[in-house]
Amino acid sequence: MNRAMIVFLIVAACCAMPVAGSAESLSDLNLQGFEQKKSEVVTPARSPFVPQQAGKEELLVQDLRLTGVAYREGEAYALVSGNVVTVGDRLGGYRVSSIERHRVVLRKLDETVVLRLEGTL
Numbered sequence: 001m002n003r004a005m006i007v008f009l010i011v012a013a014c015c016a017m018p019v020a021g022s023a024e025s026l027s028d029l030n031l032q033g034f035e036q037k038k039s040e041v042v043t044p045a046r047s048p049f050v051p052q053q054a055g056k057e058e059l060l061v062q063d064l065r066l067t068g069v070a071y072r073e074g075e076a077y078a079l080v081s082g083n084v085v086t087v088g089d090r091l092g093g094y095r096v097s098s099i100e101r102h103r104v105v106l107r108k109l110d111e112t113v114v115l116r117l118e119g120t121l
Helices: 003-016 032-036
Strands: 066-072 075-080 083-085 094-099 103-108 111-116
Touching (some): 066 103, 075 094, 094 111
Antiparallel strands (some): 066 075, 075 083, 094 103, 103 111
16 A cells, blocks of 8 residues: 555544544534634734735845836836836836836936846847
8 A cells, every 4th residue: 555545544544433522413512612702803904815015115126027018008117026117216226217118227326227028138
């Protein structure tokens, strides 16, 4: 027998054994404690299913990733590390200088950083 079969047989045997003081069926369970207990609703401060993102200014330039470029009514938008930016926005201490079809140019003083769309040269 393989290991998975042995584990299955052990678990099945343990589940089949009656536990001292246990109910024979679900209808024999004492549900009074469950019925009387009032539960309070806990609301999280933020959704645990949505990844938390750093603010635009807290990002490090080496961690910035360009994942999309879109145009709407003549204005260009870029998706950089989960943030939607347009020309003039600040990101990681840099200013978005231009948004082109496959790249975004960031500038800070005399420094220029070019982010290329993933999968392009």
